[in-house]
Amino acid sequence: MIKYIIHAKKWRDKVNGNTYHSARVLDTQRQLQLAVPFQYGYGDHFLTTAQSEMIEQDWIKDDFKSTDWQNIHIVVEDDCKKKDVEKWGTC
Numbered sequence: 001m002i003k004y005i006i007h008a009k010k011w012r013d014k015v016n017g018n019t020y021h022s023a024r025v026l027d028t029q030r031q032l033q034l035a036v037p038f039q040y041g042y043g044d045h046f047l048t049t050a051q052s053e054m055i056e057q058d059w060i061k062d063d064f065k066s067t068d069w070q071n072i073h074i075v076v077e078d079d080c081k082k083k084d085v086e087k088w089g090t091c
Contacts, residue, residue: 002028003071004054008036008046010078011085020082021046022089025054034059037089046076 008023019042026033036046036053047064054060064072080088 001071002073004028004059005073005075006047006050007075008050008077009080009085009088010046010076011080011082013082018042020085021049022085023050024088024091025050025059027059032059033091035089035091038086039089047074 005026005028006023007026008021010019010021012019018040020038021036021041022038023036023046024033025036034053034057036049039049041049051060051064055063
């Protein structure tokens with residue numbers, strides 16, 4: 001059973017070569033959603049920022065290392081527009 005859905009959007013600043021992301025995390029059991037604001041980070045850094053936000057909001061107690069990954073569904077959209085990524089990080 002999927003407990004959390006992490007949906008991340010990424011934007012790459014082609015002029016400076018930096019990558020930014022934002023995310024939303026959905027708790028499918030409690031029907032709650034939280035936003036991870038627009039910030040610098042490439043690769044799967046969105047997982048670290050989502051994890052930090054989930055710990056801060058008391059959704060989880062420990063990091064993802066102790067979590068059953070089968071309960072987390074991850075969606076990543078690359079090459080999004082900057083304004084879409086900025087907006088995605090707000091609820």
